[in-house]
Amino acid sequence: MFKITQFDHTADIGFNIEASSLNELFKASAIATFDTMVEIKEIKPKTKKTIKLKNNKIDQLLFDFIDELIFLKDSKYMLFSKFNVKIKQEKTKEYSIVSEIFGEKINPKKQPLKIDVKAITFHEFFVKKEKNWKAKFVLDI
Amino acid sequence: MCKLNYLQRKINCGMRLITSNLTIKEVQPKLKELIDHLFKIVPAGVGSKGFLKVNQSQFKDIMKTGTKWCIENNYGWEEDLKKTEAHGCITQANPDKVSQKAISRGLNQLGTLGSGNHYLEVQVAHASSIFEPEIAKVFKIHTPEQIVIMVHCGSRGFGHQVASDYLKVFDQAMKKYNITVKDRELGCAPFNSDEGQDYFQAMACAANMAFANRQVILHRIREGFSHVFKKSSEDLELNLVYDVAHNIAKIEKYKIDNKIKEVVVHRKGATRSFGPNNPELISEYQKTGQPVILGGSMETGSYLLVGTKKAEEETFGSTAHGSGRTMSRAQAKREVRGDKLQKEMEQRGIYVKTVSMSGLAEEAGIAYKPIETVVDSLDKSGISKKIVKLVPLGNVKGNANLNFIQLSGFLIALLVLLMNLIL
16 A cells, blocks of 8 residues: 655655555655656556665665666666565665566657656665565656 | 765756747747757657667767767767867766666667756747847847757766665765764765765766767757758858757856865856857857856846956856746646646747647746746856857747746855865
8 A cells, every 4th residue: 555645846846655554655656756757647558677686774775676677768768667576674774675667668659758867866865664564756757 | 176966957958049040020930840850850848859869888988078979979060169169078978987777767868858857949039139249149149039049957867876876875975974964865975985976977977878868869860950941051151159058067266265176066057158268168259258057937038248357356256047847847738838838938929849738837937936027146256157048939848937036046156166175
């Protein structure tokens, strides 16, 4: 379960995400990122890619995850719509994520494209656990 | 040398202005054909790929030499080089400081507009909008109702990846050097530290890629005009007036406390505005000062100004960079519908071609400050002087934002510089 709320930002686009688990928080963040670029429901989950990342800090892991998704969009010309996320905390306290992501090649003739996302920023950025997991980030567009 | 090195996003986002010998009378009947063709050959929007395919080794040359690579590979004219800020090359560029991830993102992005507020616009210089005819003539704007072309874009995803990579490096470096900032996005490191120097050299690579990107776009514009008007680009006199960055950090020399000192000027949402007789300028512009290109909204028009000595004395050779947003994207979308705006603009004689209607709505004129107010305040302050107003006729829109609140742009440059001035 998750909730995505877009907030007003003069030049870029910001999101508040609330989710029942870390896995859902990351999944919702990925959905918010791609729904900024395209009507996400129109992207068919035809091709699978796997992302594996590690970081000692959970906020930096989210930053790295979104950064990797944006990189795949530009380097593989793909948009993604389905995200399976598994996050673990190792005994060393390090967080690791394995995410299977599904999408298809960019095709402006078939897909209702919106606006390109160039980067996730540290502006107002946080990940924290209250009753639920919460994240806030601004996408540079 | 300076104390801190702030990280730049949108590295070498900048403007390019090209003149032609066409007038509105010749272009108006073919405007739709022209814009549709330019839209086809200069890709814009999410995940756009350019026509130019380069390999890793060529991309490294582009990172090192910028515009020069384009001229050597027949994507421009020799004179384009001298009409680009820094001759289209920041010499400190070192490709070894750039990640493979950034290179992979940039490989196919040369010659693309991208998204955001980036655009390619066909404009007209109405006779009544030429405020300084003698200076305008030096910049090759000499005929009533003359057609010009303006380009706004930068280093694309490549530059953003360079920034994201070093943002993470700086996030750690700030702890190491006991630096605290109010916003983590303002990552920084001492300029002479390993992290600071590595970033500066990587940033220069992204800046050079941006110069090359705008040069390849100029090449495509020349091809496009030639195709539509059935004349060579030389016959159409598609001359570059200037290419100027408005998001870049550069080492420059200024007189401070009666001594010439070397400083790092960070122009974040600010344009260089060098006045007459500046040794950086080419002979043609020695008497006038440097052309300054200010982008407005797609509905209201843009301006060509000229740099001044006053800017060199008071704002480290900097002025503003555009009209700047006053309304968030979400708010603009609540107030304007993209398809309706497109039709209304067409009725007013402005033909817009975009990949995204929602993106178009975000760029509506009401979301921006009035450009006249901005330009008049710059003119009045004397840090740049207005020469010509340029009115839009046709626009290829990547769709979206002038990122920094523009009027504060040169103030940002000034403030950041003052913070860095510890030599």
